[in-house]
Amino acid sequence: MLQLFNTLTGKRESFEPIEPNKVRMYVCGVTVYDYCHIGHARSALVFDVLRRYLEYSGYVVTFVKNFTDVDDKIIKRANEQGVSCEAITGKFIDAYYEDMGKLGIGRATEEPRATAHMTEIVNLTEALISKGLAYAVGGDVYFQVEKYPAYGRLSKRKLEDLQAGARVDINERKRHPMDFALWKSSKPGEPSWPSPWGSGRPGWHIECSAMSIRHLGETFDIHGGGMDLIFPHHENEIAQSCGATGKEFARYWVHNGFVQVNQEKMSKSLGNFFTIREIFEKSEWSEVVTGEILRYFLLSTHYHGPLDFSDQALKEAKKALDGFYDLFLRLTESEEDEYHAYTIAFHVEGFKIAMDNDLNTPEALAQLQELRGAINKQLLKGLPAGRKQEVREEFRRLGKVLGLFQLEPNQWEFNTQIKRTIGTVTEIDEALPITVKKWLTDRDIESKLAERMEAKKRKDFTRADAIRKELNSLGVTIEDKPDGTSRWKR
RNA sequence: GGCGCCGUACCCAAGUGGUAAGGGAGCAGUCUGCAAAACUGCGAUGCGGCGGUUCGAACCCGCCCGGCGCCUCCA
Numbered sequence: 411m412l413q414l415f416n417t418l419t420g421k422r423e424s425f426e427p428i429e430p431n432k433v434r435m436y437v438c439g440v441t442v443y444d445y446c447h448i449g450h451a452r453s454a455l456v457f458d459v460l461r462r463y464l465e466y467s468g469y470v471v472t473f474v475k476n477f478t479d480v481d482d483k484i485i486k487r488a489n490e491q492g493v494s495c496e497a498i499t500g501k502f503i504d505a506y507y508e509d510m511g512k513l514g515i516g517r518a519t520e521e522p523r524a525t526a527h528m529t530e531i532v533n534l535t536e537a538l539i540s541k542g543l544a545y546a547v548g549g550d551v552y553f554q555v556e557k558y559p560a561y562g563r564l565s566k567r568k569l570e571d572l573q574a575g576a577r578v579d580i581n582e583r584k585r586h587p588m589d590f591a592l593w594k595s596s597k598p599g600e601p602s603w604p605s606p607w608g609s610g611r612p613g614w615h616i617e618c619s620a621m622s623i624r625h626l627g628e629t630f631d632i633h634g635g636g637m638d639l640i641f642p643h644h645e646n647e648i649a650q651s652c653g654a655t656g657k658e659f660a661r662y663w664v665h666n667g668f669v670q671v672n673q674e675k676m677s678k679s680l681g682n683f684f685t686i687r688e689i690f691e692k693s694e695w696s697e698v699v700t701g702e703i704l705r706y707f708l709l710s711t712h713y714h715g716p717l718d719f720s721d722q723a724l725k726e727a728k729k730a731l732d733g734f735y736d737l738f739l740r741l742t743e744s745e746e747d748e749y750h751a752y753t754i755a756f757h758v759e760g761f762k763i764a765m766d767n768d769l770n771t772p773e774a775l776a777q778l779q780e781l782r783g784a785i786n787k788q789l790l791k792g793l794p795a796g797r798k799q800e801v802r803e804e805f806r807r808l809g810k811v812l813g814l815f816q817l818e819p820n821q822w823e824f825n826t827q828i829k830r831t832i833g834t835v836t837e838i839d840e841a842l843p844i845t846v847k848k849w850l851t852d853r854d855i856e857s858k859l860a861e862r863m864e865a866k867k868r869k870d871f872t873r874a875d876a877i878r879k880e881l882n883s884l885g886v887t888i889e890d891k892p893d894g895t896s897r898w899k900r
Numbered sequence: 901g902g903c904g905c906c907g908u909a910c911c912c913a914a915g916u917g918g919u920a921a922g923g924g925a926g927c928a929g930u931c932u933g934c935a936a937a938a939c940u941g942c943g944a945u946g947c948g949g950c951g952g953u954u955c956g957a958a959c960c961c962g963c964c965c966g967g968c969g970c971c972u973c974c975a
Binding site (some may be wrong): 439712786787 | 901904913914915916921923924925931932934937939972974
């Protein structure tokens with residue numbers, strides 16, 4: 411049974427959905443004013459995997475992930491560029507789909523936008539005012555934190571503690587410094603919507619309450635997002651939602667850790683920032699291969715902890731995948747093999763146990779590595795073609811949960827020459843033109859290999875080695891088998 | 901000042917009270933004309949430090965050291 415670490419209780423708990431076999435989950439998406447970076451990718455991927463695993467486990471999942479498309483940063487960006495907010499949000503929503511698509515992150519069931527939920531937002535705000543939890547001041551509406559006793563429950567903070575460190579709030583319209591805006595009156599030129607308090611726009615937190623309630627109901631199962639959203643965003647969401655409905659909001663709060671560079675959180679000011687598209691652009695590998703490398707890398711650490719992004723980490727992920735695809739390649743090579751009893755059930759079970767354990771993907775990957783070793787051993791003894799296919803299918807099934815192993819071995823790029831760097835390392839090796847791979851056909855390779863085999867038969871090892879070296883330099887790896895034939899990969 | 905996270909071999913990284921998974925690198929071997937791959941073996945008597953609880957602790961408690969995050973927009 412799946413267990414999840416619940417930020418609300420600070421404990422790992424058995425996951426029990428409200429409705430049997432159905433899961434409703436909401437994840438905070440991105441504010442669309444810029445390209446997504448690898449940290450956004452991690453968050454999106456964690457919940458993509460959670461969704462996949464829930465589905466693998468037999469649940470019907472309703473997954474809602476929003477786009478924040480009204481926000482100060484968007485307005486600022488639009489003004490800087492002299493374009494409309496819609497132009498900015500449209501552009502970066504498209505970019506989001508493109509970048510996340512390359513990472514194999516699927517669309518959510520619903521992907522609502524704040525601007526399309528003004529009615530719900532206004533209604534929710536009115537409800538909070540009528541319950542005495544919010545107040546309007548000169549076109550703004552604020553949530554009054556002192557009226558909500560459970561404030562701080564999620565982030566484990568007390569109002570007094572917050573006050574101590576809070577910066578001087580210049581907004582003296584608030585009754586308490588921690589009161590937060592539900593509705594902001596708009597300045598001329600800013601996007602605005604009509605409301606009982608005059609034209610304005612919603613505060614940041616209210617949209618998620620409005621959209622999650624609208625699409626999932628007042629109480630739902632899982633709410634997720636990055637660690638940094640715990641306070642104030644999610645704390646405020648809870649206050650608004652529970653305050654308005656009087657009901658429990660989300661039951662399990664799941665938060666992912668940060669991607670760091672050199673043990674520090676990525677940030678633009680430190681210049682240690684990597685956008686997803688930048689990584690793909692710099693990658694020497696094809697899109698699908700790069701996408702899978704990134705997925706493997708992002709899943710190699712438990713989602714709750716920090717994860718250091720580096721060139722070396724990416725290389726290790728690549729190497730690990732090389733090993734798997736090498737096995738998959740071998741599983742397609744059919745020889746007359748005798749049957750030996752073998753079992754994969756043990757590791758399949760191990761995989762599930764790992765995933766049940768708060769989505770322990772590093773352990774799950776370890777199980778797959780062990781299975782890989784076990785099958786390689788089995789292959790040494792021999793495995794009939796039918797069994798090989800069976801094994802490959804199981805890898806495909808389990809891999810699907812993580813979004814791995816879906817390529818054909820010939821789509822994989824084994825070439826281990828590092829021609830460009832992706833992460834923090836600055837060295838740049840001489841690049842082998844990527845075009846080389848394109849014009850060298852399989853037939854070219856086969857004919858070279860035939861020539862080499864002839865040379866080997868003649869014991870002309872000088873010639874044989876020269877051919878191998880030539881192919882190596884073109885990114886083709888040659889492996890001689892005991893029977894005198896060779897296998898190749900690139 | 902408040903809240904929270906982290907510290908496991910050369911590197912990455914599981915472990916959540918029962919005697920240290922997995923991967924990479926390295927070394928040694930099997931195989932091989934050589935190479936590569938695959939496979940085999942080696943590698944922390946110890947899990948930042950010091951105490952405590954326990955029959956038993958990397959795991960629980962306390963203190964200390966070191967690193968990080970949040971409290972302001974942030975995945």
